[in-house]
Amino acid sequence: MELIDGNKIASDIAAELKAEVATFTGRRPCIALVRVGDDAASISYVKKKENMAAEIGMTSRLVLPPVSITQDELCALVDGLNADAGVDGILVQSPLPKPIDEVAVFRRIAAHKDVDGFHPLNLGKLAQEDPTGFVACTPAGIMELLRRTGVSLAGKHVVVLGRSLIVGKPAALLAVQRNQWANATVTICHSQTPDLASFTRQADVLIAAIGKAEFVTADMVKPGAVIIDVGVSRVPDATKKTGTRLTGDVHFPTVSKICSKITPMPGGVGPMTVAMLMKNTVKAYRQNNHV
């Protein structure tokens, strides 16, 4: 069994981006990071993005509106960043405070600066295999993990567990694309699928994104399968000082014994997300400035 090392692959991508950015004449690519309020997890996520941008030699612009900002004010703020020629990509950190319609704010981001890949135009371009779009960071990261560990999906059966807009569906659309690393047969199953295990057991590559801690057990996996664990859950653990630990959608201790490759949690898909955000921002810089 081989561990798929997301930290290593993400840092390879960062190094490649750093070398690429170093060749740019003129200003550096710039990502605007919008964080509303002082949610502890959001502060930490945005800090990671800021740090990786700096490591790569990109600029980041931290925008910190107060938690009291209204929907209209936040939309106006996004409009300003959309119009700002010095900003290549815009990231609005989720979650936004309750009264704000998060989806409406995400959709306000101009498609050509939507480096999170949440805009319907970008999802449509993914479905149409139009390379000018931005692919959501988690599914894009999954494809990089597979490619860079030598797993071509061609002729394989990929089973995606979960049909979310930002992971399950785009991952399925990527896997079925007509290109040498994709070309898979794809099944999307989800919480409403009867006898889920009968599907997951068929998977040559299983992408678990159902959001249930340690849901995928060894009896649900075909021996030799490649396992991508997208889940992040906190579960009780009396052996830890905090009384809890993080875990994925896969029961790692048993599944790792029978699969051929698996992403650990943490250190699998997670680190890829930030790397792909930066990759999308460099792409936006190139496209928006015709570099």
Added chain:
Amino acid sequence: MELIDGNKIASDIAAELKAEVATFTGRRPCIALVRVGDDAASISYVKKKENMAAEIGMTSRLVLPPVSITQDELCALVDGLNADAGVDGILVQSPLPKPIDEVAVFRRIAAHKDVDGFHPLNLGKLAQEDPTGFVACTPAGIMELLRRTGVSLAGKHVVVLGRSLIVGKPAALLAVQRNQWANATVTICHSQTPDLASFTRQADVLIAAIGKAEFVTADMVKPGAVIIDVGVSRVPDATKKTGTRLTGDVHFPTVSKICSKITPMPGGVGPMTVAMLMKNTVKAYRQNNHV
């Protein structure tokens, strides 16, 4: 075995649209039908659309540029229709003459008038389950055929044979949506899938859109399955005066003996396409005029 009568269902939809349009005050919904050149099949398709619009009480505007029209001129023509407040939906009949980049012309149509549902924004809205988008007419028609023959996809395994942008992918995305008629587990397989029959035999509902005449034979079908045949091919037939006949992707004589329901060809999916185009145009009229 029950035949799914596309002609009957399409004419039910036309009657419903006629009743709906009769309630509108002010101008009628209007579809612009753009046909370049004098391709015989295109003339016949556009005529069908014109006739159904008239039957429903809608207006159609026939636009007939010469076969010599350039790409730029055709784009300018589309721009004019996009800007024309009297036009609700725009249909550019495929195929366009060779030198013209058909995809570029289709994408030129404003998303809010794209009643064919080919614009990436509309495909993205479908993937995001945003009801303001326009769903491509063939997959939308398939869902209507199923709904109106009482086939809910919830808990079913839908296998889509073919991954085209205008049938296979949108049909898969529709079947997996979170609504009472969808909620299926969906597999997309295609020409590059090894052992295709092992997938098609799992289908509770099989949507055949692979573009190969009579490709699906009885041994590829689970007894009792529902079969939707999207294919249209012309094959040699010495018993016909013309020496040919039209057929679908399904070998009807054998498959119809073991399935529970099946669409005939012709008279199945085909007639639905025009009906759904009109339904989309009425929706565009409502949305663009806030009716």
